[in-house]
Amino acid sequence: MRHALFQRLAEWGPDARGSTRAVGLMRIGLGCVALIRFGGELTPWAVNDLLGLAFGSIFFIFMAATVIGAGSRISVAGLGLTILVFYALGAAHVGPLTWAHHHVYLLGVACLLLSLTDCGKSFSLDRLRGMNADPHGHPEAEYGVLWGQRLIALQLSALYFWTAVDKTDWAFVSGQRLEQTFVWVHSGRALEMFLDWPILLAAASVAVLVVEYWLAVAILMARWRKAAILVGLTMHATFYLLLPVNTYSITVMVLYLALLDPRSVHDFIDRMTGQREAMR
């Protein structure tokens, strides 16, 4: 019995293999998010010295290679390391303080974890090269190791759990901390009226706390996953609309691909592109 449980855990986690389409899409998505986050700060017209130019060059090379899928696993690992170097520079007050934010850390770590998957076997230049190299032009199966995808799912679960732990106090549950946030963000702006309804802010605080604890577990449970993804996407869309969260919400939304069953993603894409009909 214990052996069977261990076997199931191993198959879910370190031994996970399956369709690489979801991780391929994630690779493209994270590359684009990285471009949105850092592109404007690292272009040659935006940097002031040769060091900045060097960092910018490294970033753009890894980012572009990640998006098009050239040397995919190395590229996405390089992109993740580069972003984590930016994070460290921000934390050390050498780079902008905004580089030391949680959304930058999450993006860097997600890229590194994605490099532990065969994310270049789908939607990539690597795949096209493989097809061209094959004498019959047959593509390599879109199938490979996915343990990094499972680690990304665990990262999302940990994120929800620990951010809920941080909110588990009277200051948050009573709506005071959310009100303070809204004072900073919305005072003098269109949604300032929220500040007149502290009860609404308290209710929203309790809802966020409950949802985050629930998501920490539900995203890992097959029976709750569909509902969890819908609730999670709604919550992150709300965060994006109401708070200056930068690329945090969009990064998490991209990472939700890690929660989906790889086979169902594969089948869905087949269905949407008419592959099934073509094979009949």
Next chain:
Amino acid sequence: MTYKTDTEFDPSAMAVFRQGKTALRRYAFVGLALLILLSPAPGQLFGQHSAWLREWVMYSGVGVGLPKGLFVVHDEAGIVADYTPLAAAGLDRYPQIVHYYFPGRIAEPAHLARFATDLCAKIEEGQRISFTGDVGTRQGWMPMSSENVCDHSGEEH
């Protein structure tokens, strides 16, 4: 010089290699999973913060140091006018910058003068400004009041 193809290698050696690789990946997975799941614990549960262990405390400090209440201008005859915090600071809205960079953040009554620099510069001889309300802290709103806001130097202690 000739090389062996994969099929010519001792199958048992290949099996041992594959088993070793699988075991290594399993250990790596457990190590990384533990790091991901437990690394926020020292900081968030025990206050042992480290730059190497990311804590998930998003937005916990936003709004800290901002006042909620009224700044009131008095003269010898009584109340002259009252101002919202934004009006006292001479702002239409708080700037869209990282909140840590906002210079008007308040930690103690002496900092109220720094926040209300604009209003303090406008009052006339014989007038004073009081503040009654709360200031944001990580523990929630903290009551704060001052009968003469502009009397303080406003510099951090």
